[in-house]
Amino acid sequence: MSELKGVTSIVFPARDLDAGVAAWTAMLGEEPAFVGEDFAAFGGGVDVALSALPWVDHPLVFWEVDDIDDAQRALVARGATPLGEIADGSLADLGTADVTNGDPATGIVDVHGLIESYRREAEDHGAMVALDHAATALDRGPDGWRVSVRSAAGQASEITCTWLVNAAGLDASRIAALAGLDVDALGLRQRPCKGDYFVLAPKHAQIANHLVYPVPVHAGLGVHITFDLAGRVLAGPDTEYIDQLRYDVDPAKAAAFGAALRRYLPDVADDDLAPGYAGIRPKLQGPGDAFRDYVIAEASRHGAPGLVNLVGIESPGLTASQAIADEVDRLITA
Numbered sequence: 001m002s003e004l005k006g007v008t009s010i011v012f013p014a015r016d017l018d019a020g021v022a023a024w025t026a027m028l029g030e031e032p033a034f035v036g037e038d039f040a041a042f043g044g045g046v047d048v049a050l051s052a053l054p055w056v057d058h059p060l061v062f063w064e065v066d067d068i069d070d071a072q073r074a075l076v077a078r079g080a081t082p083l084g085e086i087a088d089g090s091l092a093d094l095g096t097a098d099v100t101n102g103d104p105a106t107g108i109v110d111v112h113g114l115i116e117s118y119r120r121e122a123e124d125h126g127a128m129v130a131l132d133h134a135a136t137a138l139d140r141g142p143d144g145w146r147v148s149v150r151s152a153a154g155q156a157s158e159i160t161c162t163w164l165v166n167a168a169g170l171d172a173s174r175i176a177a178l179a180g181l182d183v184d185a186l187g188l189r190q191r192p193c194k195g196d197y198f199v200l201a202p203k204h205a206q207i208a209n210h211l212v213y214p215v216p217v218h219a220g221l222g223v224h225i226t227f228d229l230a231g232r233v234l235a236g237p238d239t240e241y242i243d244q245l246r247y248d249v250d251p252a253k254a255a256a257f258g259a260a261l262r263r264y265l266p267d268v269a270d271d272d273l274a275p276g277y278a279g280i281r282p283k284l285q286g287p288g289d290a291f292r293d294y295v296i297a298e299a300s301r302h303g304a305p306g307l308v309n310l311v312g313i314e315s316p317g318l319t320a321s322q323a324i325a326d327e328v329d330r331l332i333t334a
């Protein structure tokens with residue numbers, strides 16, 4: 001079994017989270033580092049945390065181990081029962097019908113349909129959408145921003161605006177630089193990180209009836225099982241930092257994908273995997289760096305008032321898109 005490195009956190013049940021936070025703030029003499037809807041955490045040598053989830057009815061002790069898979073296998077071999085949280089907030093044995101049915105709140109969306117619905121909603125509220133116009137220069141004047149754009153046909157024009165929201169995805173660092181920001185000094189330099197998908201052979205169409213996520217790896221969520229709208233089973237994405245944007249999927253990676261999948265789907269062979277497609281994440285976290293989250297920030301304090309930068313918007317940027325829009329709205333109307 002992996003060597004147990006020591007206790008890292010203890011989560012106590014807290015039926016009334018506010019009262020629990022007040023009591024532990026007084027006990028520890030410090031404010032919580034995080035307070036959410038049903039969870040709060042205090043820092044320190046061993047983190048103390050409080051959970052209002054119904055199944056947390058006794059203290060939970062978290063240990064650090066060298067290898068979580070080894071530790072889990074060793075515990076199960078010694079008679080432990082692996083449990084998962086299910087939709088009603090209770091626990092069930094992993095592998096039972098309740099867990100296999102998964103959480104009904106997770107799933108897949110038609111990405112282009114979602115984007116199209118946002119476009120329609122924006123236009124219904126008076127927005128004008130100019131597709132195929134690339135922003136090439138930004139100037140800040142007394143009345144706001146002047147954005148120079150060039151159409152796909154090469155025609156140049158200008159757009160003026162009071163607020164400028166930089167949501168340029170992989171181009172967001174460059175747009176921030178065009179607005180005069182020192183992206184390296186401000187930690188806004190994005191690193192393209194490619195993620196490839198492989199398609200499982202049709203014989204595996206029933207291999208899972210919900211998304212399956214392993215424990216996350218350094219720069220990504222780990223090779224997980226998902227589906228497309230045509231019902232194909234996809235495995236991916238991996239993580240590969242790249243210098244030049246490219247979207248090829250190297251068939252030779254089937255061996256690495258097969259090995260990653262067999263950790264939780266032992267029946268998948270390497271030749272059951274065919275190259276699918278690739279996407280590129282605009283990550284703020286470079287190779288070997290500590291975790292970096294999105295940046296959603298207004299740039300007044302960096303000399304660019306009226307500019308809101310959305311930088312490093314990688315997964316789950318789509319899932320979080322409405323919340324991100326709410327945050328931009330909050331910054332603009334603040």
Ligand SMILES: Cc1cc2nc3c(=O)[nH]c(=O)nc-3n(C[C@H](O)[C@H](O)[C@H](O)COP(=O)(O)OP(=O)(O)OC[C@H]3O[C@@H](n4cnc5c(N)ncnc54)[C@H](O)[C@@H]3O)c2cc1C
Binds near residue numbers: 133320
């Ligand atoms: C492999 C992979 C898997 C993912 N899986 C998930 C997932 O399961 N769930 C999830 O929620 N998210 C996922 N994501 C993340 C999600 O796709 C992104 O977070 C989301 O697309 C970001 O949206 P965005 O509008 O910020 O950027 P983008 O979708 O990149 O849009 C930016 C737009 O700006 C335009 N643009 C760029 N430069 C200029 C310019 N100079 N002038 C004018 N326009 C410009 C681009 O053409 C583009 O249309 C995944 C991403 C990858 C790469």
